[in-house]
Amino acid sequence: MNFECAAIVLSARRYGEGGAVVHLFTEEYGRIAGLVRGGSSRRQAALWQPGNLILARYTARLADQLGQLGGEMVQETAVRLLDRPLQLALVQSAAELADAALPDREPHPDFFLRTVRDLTAFCVLSDPAPVIDYIRWEAALLATLGYGLTLDCCAVTGDRENLRYVSPRTGRAVSESGAGQWIDRLLPLPDYLRPDGNDDGADNPALWAQGLSLTGYFLSRHLFGTRHRPVPASRERLEARIRAMCPVSAISHEDSAL
Template structure:
């Protein structure tokens, strides 16, 4: 059994003296694992960095075994972000969330394409990542939740049925609530930043904080919670970085 396909590197863990267990995300095969012989050797280490787009080759006796991986670099996102800590933290968080939630060998082509586009956005202009990167990451997390069956319903207010002034989300049902209908329940609801409703909105620092709290709630309760796993450290580090940002640090409208 063998296949070749474009793939995103999500993680690589040392195995033995010089090999690595690599987790890849592909369009048609979903999340796949493989053994990269010599993967931790100096000559190959850069290839298996999380966030890289590669041309992967997999070979094994059976389709469900841990086959042997090799690859050629197509686009090295990780190396381009070494001097951009926030963009690198976004990339690491997205890789860890995808790696920890997606079921093995189940195709999720929309998630693959959105993640590929997101990594390109970060790596082609790391200095601009603070303007649109966080909003793109949060919208990608919302899409991931939807693909996994835990999506939020942001189409209309759960109370009135209208679509105007949606400003909150029920932490229990994931349904949107308008500001007028929130009433006394407002302190118990999760704020819905406008960037989830408008793809051209880059958001503010406060929007990013509220967005991370919103998607983080459903990731922790459902996507990771169903697997009895905590949120990955990479995402928690991103939350800490955004919490530490001063208003106006990255976006002129903050």
Template structure:
């Protein structure tokens, strides 16, 4: 019998048989991991299994390759804390949907785990989370092997004054390099390159940028449009929030 225990961020839940559920959790050392929760659809347990919840999980299986089963203890619920904050709740759903669909199964990604849990906590505390979510999407592209090249201009080689990104190549472009093609390029907000300040417009531009490359590079690898639909719903909610 194989057994391990860890803190896990609940990413998704789906019915399994008449009473059980299969859950996906993101753990620091085990990566994204699935397992069966016996009685997961019961009145007692189902309310505890909401995506975004932090759980203390124990996984058991006869051999490593089996689906295995989870037992769990709830540590904290996040969705319940965000019921009156539509934008934050939509963003929590998007984070769980994207991580659940995009991250490789059983591949330890401690930096991704730490970054994702920190973002989910920020959603609950209201700590500048729209910019942090844009940075999370930007980092996710890199984590999945689709990172953007923003260090220098693809045309001139310049390393300063890079206001654009090519929507085709994902490389930065200077004003000089853009020339008459500037209106066909995507704005590059400075905070994605390390600037401290991010205005509301910067966050909107960042989400437009990351959304473009998620659709171009990641969506074709997914089994359904559900994760990107959740992500686009979060972007719309954030844009409304920042426009008020």
């Protein structure tokens, strides 16, 4: 099995004396692992940073064995964000989530292209930080793996207006009028996650925290809870960073809704 293609570096783990086992996300082959000779050396370490877009060369005698990896840089990500810690946290969380959630060697070409686009946005957009793009990326990850949220109409009334909440049981939207006595058990739905939503809240950490709380609930329940694994640490650090940016009153209000 030999190929050369564009790939996103998801993780790199030291292996042996100077080597590294690297996980990549590719358009045609999905998530795939390979051994890089000298991958943890000073000369190569920068290439295999999570979030980088590279031209990968993969060679293996058998399709199911751990192949050899080489590569060339196409787009640096992590290095460009050293002076922008929030954007760097977005990249680290996206790479670790994809590495932990995506199945081995199962292609998801549309999601790959979306991830390339969003990683580029994390690099070039600085003010405000593209946090809502990241939250939409998490929703797309859920959808790609079969756990998509249904946010276009109310699960109770069928209305398409005034959608304000999401059922934690079904992942379906609920309108303000349909919430009724269950309102305290529903998850808040930010406008920017609705299919017809806009980017209002692009610079509002309290609304970022709402979105992260919503997608985080379903990531924890469906993608990691069923495997008895915690949500990746970088994702938890990202949410903690966002919550630290929120006014105390906004956090208290959100927690009371949950």
